[in-house]
Amino acid sequence: MSAAATERKCILRLENISLAFDDGSKVLDGVNLAMWAGETKIILGAAGAGKTVMFKIALGLLKPTSGRIYLFGQDVTDFKEAQWFEVRSHIGVLFQEGGLFDSLTIEENVAYPLVNRTNQTPEQAHPAVKEALEFVELGHTLGKFPSELSGGMRRRVGIARAGISDPALLLYDSPTAGLDPITANNIMALIIQEREMRNATSAIISHRFQDGHIMANFRYNPESKRLERIPDDSPLRKSTRFVVMRDGRVVFEGSEAELDASSDPYISKFSMQRSAH
Amino acid sequence: MLDILKSPIVTFQEFILLAGRATTNIVRRPFYGSDVILQMDTIGVGSLPITILIGFFSGAVMALQMSRALSQYGATGQVGQITAITLVREMGPVLTALLVAGRNASGIASELGSMKVTEQIDAMRALGTDPIKKLVTPRLIATCFTLPLLTIVADFIGIIGGYLVAVPLLALTTSSQYWNNAWRSLEYNDIAQGLLKPLVFAVIISLVGCLYGIRTTGGTQGVGRATTQAVVVASVWIFVCTFLITRIFVNI
Numbered sequence: 349m350s351a352a353a354t355e356r357k358c359i360l361r362l363e364n365i366s367l368a369f370d371d372g373s374k375v376l377d378g379v380n381l382a383m384w385a386g387e388t389k390i391i392l393g394a395a396g397a398g399k400t401v402m403f404k405i406a407l408g409l410l411k412p413t414s415g416r417i418y419l420f421g422q423d424v425t426d427f428k429e430a431q432w433f434e435v436r437s438h439i440g441v442l443f444q445e446g447g448l449f450d451s452l453t454i455e456e457n458v459a460y461p462l463v464n465r466t467n468q469t470p471e472q473a474h475p476a477v478k479e480a481l482e483f484v485e486l487g488h489t490l491g492k493f494p495s496e497l498s499g500g501m502r503r504r505v506g507i508a509r510a511g512i513s514d515p516a517l518l519l520y521d522s523p524t525a526g527l528d529p530i531t532a533n534n535i536m537a538l539i540i541q542e543r544e545m546r547n548a549t550s551a552i553i554s555h556r557f558q559d560g561h562i563m564a565n566f567r568y569n570p571e572s573k574r575l576e577r578i579p580d581d582s583p584l585r586k587s588t589r590f591v592v593m594r595d596g597r598v599v600f601e602g603s604e605a606e607l608d609a610s611s612d613p614y615i616s617k618f619s620m621q622r623s624a625h
Numbered sequence: 626m627l628d629i630l631k632s633p634i635v636t637f638q639e640f641i642l643l644a645g646r647a648t649t650n651i652v653r654r655p656f657y658g659s660d661v662i663l664q665m666d667t668i669g670v671g672s673l674p675i676t677i678l679i680g681f682f683s684g685a686v687m688a689l690q691m692s693r694a695l696s697q698y699g700a701t702g703q704v705g706q707i708t709a710i711t712l713v714r715e716m717g718p719v720l721t722a723l724l725v726a727g728r729n730a731s732g733i734a735s736e737l738g739s740m741k742v743t744e745q746i747d748a749m750r751a752l753g754t755d756p757i758k759k760l761v762t763p764r765l766i767a768t769c770f771t772l773p774l775l776t777i778v779a780d781f782i783g784i785i786g787g788y789l790v791a792v793p794l795l796a797l798t799t800s801s802q803y804w805n806n807a808w809r810s811l812e813y814n815d816i817a818q819g820l821l822k823p824l825v826f827a828v829i830i831s832l833v834g835c836l837y838g839i840r841t842t843g844g845t846q847g848v849g850r851a852t853t854q855a856v857v858v859a860s861v862w863i864f865v866c867t868f869l870i871t872r873i874f875v876n877i
Binding site: 376404407409430432433436437439441444445447448449450460461464465495594 | 739743748753
């Protein structure tokens with residue numbers, strides 16, 4: 349490891365994390381993962397590979413059976429729920445299906461982190477909420493309820509909520525699952541914008557290789573307001589890493605080129621998807 | 626054998642832990658006052674019409690049943706006393722609690738269950754809110770506050786129902802004798818157990834509803850299962866506890 353790399357801040361480190369059910373079946377089996385500041389991780393894997401469980405462990409929503417979790421340089425494995433609240437305030441999360449509160453309006457949903465964490469009143473939070481919703485092109489939905497929005501719109505509201513408190517780490521769980529390709533690409537474009545605007549470390553769970561491909565190869569140009577291909581020699585290219593999970597284990601970690609070059613039939617499935625589209 | 630016992634013991638342990646955390650949260654900041662008011666409206670005001678209806682008919686049917694038995698002994702004048710004691714001690718608290726269990730334990734379990742399966746509870750934790758403080762404690766406070774009040778309403782309306790059957794309909798007794806008997810027969814012991822029971826039932830209804838809601842797994846099917854279990858378990862515990870409380874008060 350170079351000197352420059354050692355100086356980079358480790359945002360999240362999972363060390364030998366395992367999670368087993370009472371009957372002994374393992375959901376996660378010795379997972380190791382490190383996320384460095386400014387890095388983007390694309391976590392690929394079939395359904396049931398343990399991707400979401402790993403996310404929930406990283407957020408302290410589930411307790412691992414064994415292993416250590418380090419977030420922002422501190423060991424948080426044995427943290428109590430009240431201590432986790434402080435750690436989680438630096439993490440933005442998009443849950444599968446958005447995880448929006450049905451009983452709250454879109455404005456209240458997006459304002460939730462500000463109102464609950466920083467004790468702002470809804471009126472004080474309003475300008476930031478409006479801006480965040482306008483960023484995801486949903487500025488007109490403030491008074492609506494999540495049930496009145498489409499799946500893609502709910503996901504966009506989730507992205508607005510995840511980023512509103514300016515977190516250092518952004519976790520997106522299956523942001524494009526169940527969406528048509530056009531909506532899915534729009535969502536990925538928003539995630540790229542979010543990544544570049546906030547310079548946050550991001551992890552994206554997906555079962556679509558295209559999502560990772562877009563993240564690894566494109567950047568947002570604020571002048572033309574469009575995505576553009578990252579030049580081959582740009583250091584930005586190296587910041588996107590791919591992780592492939594299978595049956596609760598990390599079976600691959602590397603760059604897009606290394607993923608493409610893999611001869612493992614399971615791993616190459618996630619790169620072969622690209623040629624299918 | 627041990628495996629059969631394991632599940633109910635684990636559930637009971639979770640219930641106690643939830644009760645402990647929900648109760649300690651009552652005095653911890655932040656307070657979700659608006660949530661408490663909202664739940665009081667849903668549980669208390671929402672259950673009021675049906676409580677009045679059930680209270681009225683349980684008093685009326687009690688007077689009807691007693692009319693035959695009491696006339697055999699020539700003691701129809703005691704109908705006010707019997708209606709009042711039965712309603713205040715037992716029928717009022719238990720029927721109201723069963724009603725609220727059917728209406729609100731199921732409502733709470735399905736609401737929290739849906740939130741669980743759509744990851745809203747995880748989202749709440751991830752966004753820095755303790756779901757027990759935000760969801761369970763307001764429901765516990767609201768039920769503990771409104772169920773005794775609903776029971777008082779049910780008791781009173783029930784005595785009116787008994788009056789309408791005993792005096793205008795069957796002419797078993799006079800109006801003043803009915804009310805006088807009903808009033809004088811009630812002792813502090815009756816009132817105490819008549820108000821302690823709804824408080825205990827309120828804890829059971831709200832926490833069982835919340836527990837089964839929060840434990841929900843397995844998608845929409847799981848929500849249905851949690852709802853059914855919440856109502857069944859709450860109803861059974863209402864009967865068990867009414868027996869235990871009555872047993873204690875009989876000896877006092």
